Amino acid sequence: MKxxxxxxxxxxLAKMKTDVEKEYPDLRVFEKDNTIFIAxxxxxxxxxxxxxxxxxxxxxxxxxxxxxPTVRETGGRIPRKDDRxxxxxxxxxxxVPEEWLLRPDCDSVVSFLNGPVRNFLLGHSLVEEGQxxxxxxRPHGPDGLFQAYGEMLGANDHSVIWKYLDCxxxxxxxxxxxxxxxxxxxxxxxxxxxxxxxxxxxxxxVAKQALMRITQLMTKM
Numbered sequence: 001m002k003x004x005x006x007x008x009x010x011x012x013l014a015k016m017k018t019d020v021e022k023e024y025p026d027l028r029v030f031e032k033d034n035t036i037f038i039a040x041x042x043x044x045x046x047x048x049x050x051x052x053x054x055x056x057x058x059x060x061x062x063x064x065x066x067x068x069p070t071v072r073e074t075g076g077r078i079p080r081k082d083d084r085x086x087x088x089x090x091x092x093x094x095x096v097p098e099e100w101l102l103r104p105d106c107d108s109v110v111s112f113l114n115g116p117v118r119n120f121l122l123g124h125s126l127v128e129e130g131q132x133x134x135x136x137x138r139p140h141g142p143d144g145l146f147q148a149y150g151e152m153l154g155a156n157d158h159s160v161i162w163k164y165l166d167c168x169x170x171x172x173x174x175x176x177x178x179x180x181x182x183x184x185x186x187x188x189x190x191x192x193x194x195x196x197x198x199x200x201x202x203x204x205x206v207a208k209q210a211l212m213r214i215t216q217l218m219t220k221m
Contacts, residue, residue, distance in 0.1 A: 005064050006036055019110050027056075027113075036060040038109065039074070044122055052125045056117070058109070065107035066205060068097045071117060078124050085120070094120035096148040097213070098206050145214050152202065154194075157182075162214070167195055168207035 006013040013036070017029040026041040038058040043050040055075035061067040071092040080086045085093040094116040105111040123133050146158050153164045163180030167173055167187075173195050175188030183190050 005062065006031075006060075016109050019108075020113070023110050024113065035062075036064075038069075038113075042113070042117065042121065044118065044125060052121070054121050056121075058113075058117075060109070066101070067209070068095070068100050068106075068116075069109065069112060071120070073121070073124075077128075084124065084127070092120060096145060098152070098202075098210050099148055101206050101209070102152075102201060145210070149210055153198065155181075162211070164195070164198070165207045165210050165214075168198060168202050169204055169211055171204055173199060 020027055020029050020038060024040070024042065026043065027038055028040050029036065029038050031037070036059075038060070039056065042054045042056045044052040044054070054073055054077065057072045057074050058069040059072075060069050071094055072090050073086070073092060078084055078086055078092070080088050080090060087093070100106055100112070100116060103111075119134075126132070126134055146161055149165060150156055150161050153161055155161050155164060160180060160182055163182075167177065167180050173187070173192070175186060175192055177187045179185050179187045179190035179192075180195075181191050187195065
């Protein structure tokens, strides 16, 4: 049986706990039911002053850092609505996961707290005051995912984006495949160089996750 990531990497967990609790003294890192949680009060700091606070909980997935933490606002301030980017079960959507997984610091929980979590909560504080969402809000659900992946892949058509992700999800990209751009040409005679360049940015595991997430969301519609 494969060890849980944090049992296989006790020094990584110890450092993560130290880093998180040093940066955010009101958050605690703990294990419960074979899962690592980070929970407590998250301060929104601007120019050295705390301007708001949220009660939050992060749950680290079994395959962390290959998947992002699950985020919840536990104080009851944020409605569980699509336009607030919170699902009916309370899970928040602070960022398209694959956008985070492509970052070089994707294994840093502190960076995740400083970036997606902070921006997500700051956006909600501003919305509560009647201001617009400040960070170029994406549509919720599959449309938002296609938009994010389209930007990564340089495509707009959903079917083309799907085909690019399907190619990138394979361990090897082969020149005799039909090109995902829809030209009808073999990949070797069309966008093979582009796909190989994309592979440097989008590993197969990330492309697979993207396809799975899009499929799951579209089957729920």
